[in-house]
Amino acid sequence: MPCARVHAPTPRNLVRLARVLVRGGLVAVPSETVYGLAADALNAAACKKIFRAKGRPAHDPLIVHVRSLASAAEVAVLSPAAKKLAAAFWPGPLTLVLPKRACVPQVVTAGLPSVAVRMPAHPVFRALLRRCGRPLAAPSANPFGYVSPTTATHVLAGLGARIAHILDGGPCKIGVESTILDLRDPARPALLRPGAVTRVQLEKTLGVRVRAPAKKAARLPSSSVLPPVSRSPACADAQLAPGLLARHYAPRTPLTLHRKFSVARAVTAPREAWLFFRRPTLKKSAARPKNIFWLTARGDAAEAGRNLFACLRALDAGGWHRLHAERAPARAALAPALNDRLARAAAKGG
Numbered sequence: 001m002p003c004a005r006v007h008a009p010t011p012r013n014l015v016r017l018a019r020v021l022v023r024g025g026l027v028a029v030p031s032e033t034v035y036g037l038a039a040d041a042l043n044a045a046a047c048k049k050i051f052r053a054k055g056r057p058a059h060d061p062l063i064v065h066v067r068s069l070a071s072a073a074e075v076a077v078l079s080p081a082a083k084k085l086a087a088a089f090w091p092g093p094l095t096l097v098l099p100k101r102a103c104v105p106q107v108v109t110a111g112l113p114s115v116a117v118r119m120p121a122h123p124v125f126r127a128l129l130r131r132c133g134r135p136l137a138a139p140s141a142n143p144f145g146y147v148s149p150t151t152a153t154h155v156l157a158g159l160g161a162r163i164a165h166i167l168d169g170g171p172c173k174i175g176v177e178s179t180i181l182d183l184r185d186p187a188r189p190a191l192l193r194p195g196a197v198t199r200v201q202l203e204k205t206l207g208v209r210v211r212a213p214a215k216k217a218a219r220l221p222s223s224s225v226l227p228p229v230s231r232s233p234a235c236a237d238a239q240l241a242p243g244l245l246a247r248h249y250a251p252r253t254p255l256t257l258h259r260k261f262s263v264a265r266a267v268t269a270p271r272e273a274w275l276f277f278r279r280p281t282l283k284k285s286a287a288r289p290k291n292i293f294w295l296t297a298r299g300d301a302a303e304a305g306r307n308l309f310a311c312l313r314a315l316d317a318g319g320w321h322r323l324h325a326e327r328a329p330a331r332a333a334l335a336p337a338l339n340d341r342l343a344r345a346a347a348k349g350g
């Protein structure tokens with residue numbers, strides 16, 4: 001039974017919810033990427049509650065959200081490259097993995113000597129950060145492994161029985177999680193998770209090549225991602241990016257990913273749902289088959305991003321025997337992020 005309260009982002013509610021956070025409680029918060037489940041990043045006991053509420057394994061570190069560059073510098077060591085990227089993309093959907101400062105509890109970083117930091121752009125999240133006066137650790141506000149939430153209603157459906165407070169900031173404007181860049185060695189930046197900030201944009205800003213994410217998704221926390229020197233035996237299982245798990249962001253209904261498919265094919269399998277990237281052309285005279293859906297009417301990838309997780313959730317609740325989804329066309333800037341999430345949603349096992 002849901003017991004969480006959904007709060008409008010009024011100044012009074014922001015004050016109340018900031019108090020909940022400062023006292024070590026949890027609040028689900030809106031961001032421009034997806035909704036997050038926030039706790040005081042410098043309070044280990046509070047952060048442990050995040051793992052419990054989500055059913056998130058302790059080896060999967062959290063992103064720390066900050067309101068300012070000064071606050072980022074309190075939790076992480078900012079190299080000139082990090083400052084350059086912050087100037088170009090913060091506030092915004094870019095997370096930097098950097099050497100951590102001692103004040104960040106081990107539970108937040110899963111024992112790693114690095115911390116993931118981001119300055120969010122959502123005005124409600126920023127207002128809450130200002131009111132709290134401390135950094136907030138926040139992974140996506142969903143049960144671990146399930147489709148990320150992009151509305152307060154999604155959070156209520158997934159975590160309503162496990163948390164007390166949800167701050168409603170409207171539907172997320174981007175709808176896919178932040179780009180994660182490993183910048184522990186500024187000379188060798190590596191993309192860990194594609195997002196709305198693209199690899200090309202990062203390379204232009206840094207003036208060096210950015211290594212692409214590993215082609216093959218890991219089934220287990222990947223030891224190939226972390227250089228051995230940065231791992232202590234205690235954190236041998238720590239994950240560098242959650243999106244590195246082969247199966248993540250996944251609906252319960254089995255999902256198959258295709259390069260392309262046709263309406264003719266979809267109508268041969270009426271008990272399966274077919275999610276086109278772009279609205280397909282239908283014969284004027286024909287009724288729209290009931291098992292056909294799309295992410296964007298005119299092929300706008302940003303619109304597809306906003307709709308992706310809500311579509312997967314709606315289809316998952318639709319009683320379909322199987323879901324089919326089409327890959328986003330490679331030319332779209334958001335395509336690597338969309339196709340990464342779709343591939344992981346379609347992957348079998350974990």
Ligand code: AMP
Binds near residue numbers: 177
């Ligand atoms: P999520 O909260 O699901 O959006 O995922 C955030 C991701 O950021 C984590 O799952 C990690 O993969 C990555 N991350 C967080 N902290 C660290 C860290 N200290 N070192 C490397 N990657 C991290």
Ligand code: MG
Binds near residue numbers: 242
């Ligand atoms: Mg997540």
